[in-house]
Amino acid sequence: MTISHDAELQPPYLQGFVMILPGGIPIQDQTARSFETDELEPLLDDVRFVPTAGCRAPMPSDGVGRNFVSLRFWQIDDESESPFETDLRHLFKAFDRLHPPADRNAALASTGVVEEADIPQRHRTVVEAVTFVASADDLIATATKPDPLTRCLDALFEFHRAYRVAAKTPTEELTYSQLFPLLLMFRRAMDDEKITPQGIMHLTSDNVRFGALTEHIGTVDFGLVAAQLSRLRLGDRVMSFAERRVDARHELSVKGDFGSAVVQLAIACEVILDGLLGMVLWEGGANETEASVIFSTDITPRLKSEYAPRLGGNWALNTGILGSWFDDVAGMRNRVVHGGYRPTGAEARRASESVEALAKSISDRLCDKFKDYPKTAWLFLGPTGFQDRNRFSRRVKEWIDSQPENAVLDWVREYSEWRERVNAQVRLRRRNSQ
Known part of the structure; x- marks a missing residue:
């Protein structure tokens, strides 16, 4: 993906969002899926494809232009400490306060804890979502039309509902409140691969968890x-x-x-x-x-x-x-x-x-x-x-x-x-x- 420094790109263009999901969707890296909406869009008449940066996913068209959402799923290597490792480390930290071990290595060996090399490679799923913006007025939601982010999230949540049905393991429903509260924005011309970054958007969500904060200890x-x-x-x-x-x-x-x-x-x-x-x-x-x-x-x-x-x-x-x-x-x-x-x-x-x-x-x-x-x-x-x-x-x-x-x-x-x-x-x- 090439970055453009043209900050003056005006509609019509593609509005894009990049967001990280709380749980992974184990589908192939860079898989794309496009969805037509019910919103008529004359500027898209006879357009038979929905471009997502770097690929153009074909989509049937009856010649009548409608807005759309295109989703592409990126699988990113997770290099952070796994929740299992984090919890285990905190468990031993607490146990050390109760009964400090004379030999830390011997204590770890006696538990049968897995070695670092035995921990499988993990990934995080990041979603790139784009939708069409015909004019500046389309950036603001009305009673009959959502704003671009809401349109993209509605498509993502609908896709995730279908994924939950198909998944072989119980999966919690993806909702707005569960999203990481920061996402990246960009815009791009329909016929161009270059994007214009727009910065960071903060969602109206409190989904930031750090555990118990020091100032809260003792307040119960x-x-x-x-x-x-x-x-x-x-x-x-x-x-x-x-x-x-x-x-x-x-x-x-x-x-x-x-x-x-x-x-x-x-x-x-x-x-x-x-x-x-x-x-x-x-x-x-x-x-x-x-x-x-x-x-x-x-x-x-x-x-x-x-x-x-x-x-x-x-x-x-x-x-x-x-x-x-x-x-x-x-x-x-x-x-x-x-x-x-x-x-x-x-x-x-x-x-x-x-x-x-x-x-x-x-x-x-x-x-x-x-x-x-x-x-x-x-x-x-x-x-x-x-x-x-x-x-x-x-x-x-x-x-x-x-x-x-x-x-x-x-x-x-x-x-x-x-x-x-x-x-x-x-x-x-x-x-x-x-």
């Missing part, structure tokens, strides 16, 4: 982790809800898997809505048979009939507390699970916002109903939840101070045991109704 409240561990072990629904929200944030922000994020958010909501009703029934003194009748119905009729009488507020599915959840979370989850729909990032973020709003509304309701359900309210809100609402009153403080040590864990245990008995009756009722 170890006592809080220990308390939450105890609640998780006892089957606390509030902790399960929080865990699913963490899963959803990871899918959304780190992996960029919007469908999985929506599914995790939907699970989180069902966990918390089910747990909320169960806990107020338990604390309100409902017997197990009465509760089993309620939980034998589907969630939708339950939401319509059981929540408002106990917690107040508007629990209608089209307005109020549940309006956004019903459309943006439950409805979207059904489209993903039953129809294979792939939600957009905006749809997944909207679902996340709906879950945040639902959690806040539930906490607000419990705060108002503290007199009726103090244990449930405390398990959901804790001191921070009351303080955030300026409701950590003397009455609340005196009540929690009067509780026995480890009372919170006792409540979680008692509720979990009660709920297991209820669930057993629910299963029996459903079995008998078949």
Whole structure:
């Protein structure tokens, strides 16, 4: 590839991007693949090839010009230390602090660690992507046309989806969030092999991982982790809800898997809505048979009939507390699970916002109903939840101070045991109704 120093190259031209993938695609070096899009482009009428620097990959054409994306895959020797070697070195470094070996070579030999020569040659896959730019206006996305980078990434992600299906080993989906956040740009005339470099582009991605940073060491409240561990072990629904929200944030922000994020958010909501009703029934003194009748119905009729009488507020599915959840979370989850729909990032973020709003509304309701359900309210809100609402009153403080040590864990245990008995009756009722 020859570099031109003509920085004044104007459209029409080919816009190119060079990006490194997080995982390799083991296809032949310099393999090229071209994709026509649905975007009509008169300047490409009767063009029967899609040029990628150094090669011209033929592509059928009906004479009607359309924009395109051409991808070429480069396999680059990876000369860095492998993750295996890095982790092994850090493992021994940690072990040295525990038990410094008298003879390092003897210690390594005794582990059977592979020699450097035994480590296979590795490669990284770099993608060169080009697309056509007819005018300066084409550099900016519109409601009907993507910008050049988005067009190229859409083609790359679609190609990678097909590769995952064909791969013989499990492969994680390639998403925007997983890309290395820096890529190189260039432009090139259609009939020229020379490129004009444009510099580096920084993606709106936080995919830069260095491990735990020094300034973060010691910032985790170890006592809080220990308390939450105890609640998780006892089957606390509030902790399960929080865990699913963490899963959803990871899918959304780190992996960029919007469908999985929506599914995790939907699970989180069902966990918390089910747990909320169960806990107020338990604390309100409902017997197990009465509760089993309620939980034998589907969630939708339950939401319509059981929540408002106990917690107040508007629990209608089209307005109020549940309006956004019903459309943006439950409805979207059904489209993903039953129809294979792939939600957009905006749809997944909207679902996340709906879950945040639902959690806040539930906490607000419990705060108002503290007199009726103090244990449930405390398990959901804790001191921070009351303080955030300026409701950590003397009455609340005196009540929690009067509780026995480890009372919170006792409540979680008692509720979990009660709920297991209820669930057993629910299963029996459903079995008998078949």
